[in-house]
Amino acid sequence: MAKSTEVKIAVFGRAGVGKSALLVRFLTKRFIWEYDPTLESTYRHQTTIDDESVAMELLDTAGQEDPLQREGHVRWGEGFIIVYDITDKGSFEDVLTFKNLLDEVKKPKNVTFILVGNKADLGHSRQVSTEEGEKLATELACAFYECSACTGEGNITEAFYELCREIRRRKMIQGKTRRRSSTTHVKQAINKMLTKISS
Numbered sequence: 001m002a003k004s005t006e007v008k009i010a011v012f013g014r015a016g017v018g019k020s021a022l023l024v025r026f027l028t029k030r031f032i033w034e035y036d037p038t039l040e041s042t043y044r045h046q047t048t049i050d051d052e053s054v055a056m057e058l059l060d061t062a063g064q065e066d067p068l069q070r071e072g073h074v075r076w077g078e079g080f081i082i083v084y085d086i087t088d089k090g091s092f093e094d095v096l097t098f099k100n101l102l103d104e105v106k107k108p109k110n111v112t113f114i115l116v117g118n119k120a121d122l123g124h125s126r127q128v129s130t131e132e133g134e135k136l137a138t139e140l141a142c143a144f145y146e147c148s149a150c151t152g153e154g155n156i157t158e159a160f161y162e163l164c165r166e167i168r169r170r171k172m173i174q175g176k177t178r179r180r181s182s183t184t185h186v187k188q189a190i191n192k193m194l195t196k197i198s199s
């Protein structure tokens, strides 16, 4: 059987935006109203995406973690979900802070992430319009999903799967580049030897 691609995904966002609820919805298709504020939890999930086996490691970060801890989590992750709460403008403004941190810690070309506006069931208290979410995602060149961990609307599974696809694509491209550059090194070494022998 083909080997699983391993993907490490970290979920970031201000405290209370629903990071744990989204993860639990994705993993169990259920919603639980109250969680202890997350310290840090990891989950493993094996699935098949487009006929390929994927081993996911999912990190639920704490909204209030210290900068060193957060930086460590960015280093650990291969893909990221930045979550805001559509009823909390401040959490939307925090998105850029998280994105800047990803760019600082990883090179921007290595940053693979999606943007999720959660709590779409609370339309009556909305502070961030769908258009604002879409516009920001376009500016940041990432996929955007508006959803509700509570009702399950907005295709949360597809959001996680799309991120996995992106990570897989990037790994494939980087693998090829690495293979190409090591082949180039071997060719260069052989050429050097041949030049030495013939001179």
Ligand SMILES: Nc1nc2c(ncn2[C@@H]2O[C@H](COP(=O)(O)OP(=O)(O)OP(=O)(O)O)[C@@H](O)[C@H]2O)c(=O)[nH]1
Pocket (backbone or CB within 6 Å): 013, 014, 015, 016, 017, 018, 019, 020, 021, 022, 032, 033, 034, 035, 036, 037, 038, 039, 061, 062, 063, 064, 118, 119, 120, 121, 122, 147, 148, 149, 150, 151
């Ligand atoms: N109405 C509604 N409430 C939600 C939704 N998602 C989460 N909540 C509620 O929002 C609160 C915070 O949810 P959590 O999942 O604990 O949020 P978190 O981002 O993990 O919070 P920290 O662990 O403190 O960083 C809880 O009371 C949830 O029940 C949603 O989609 N709709």
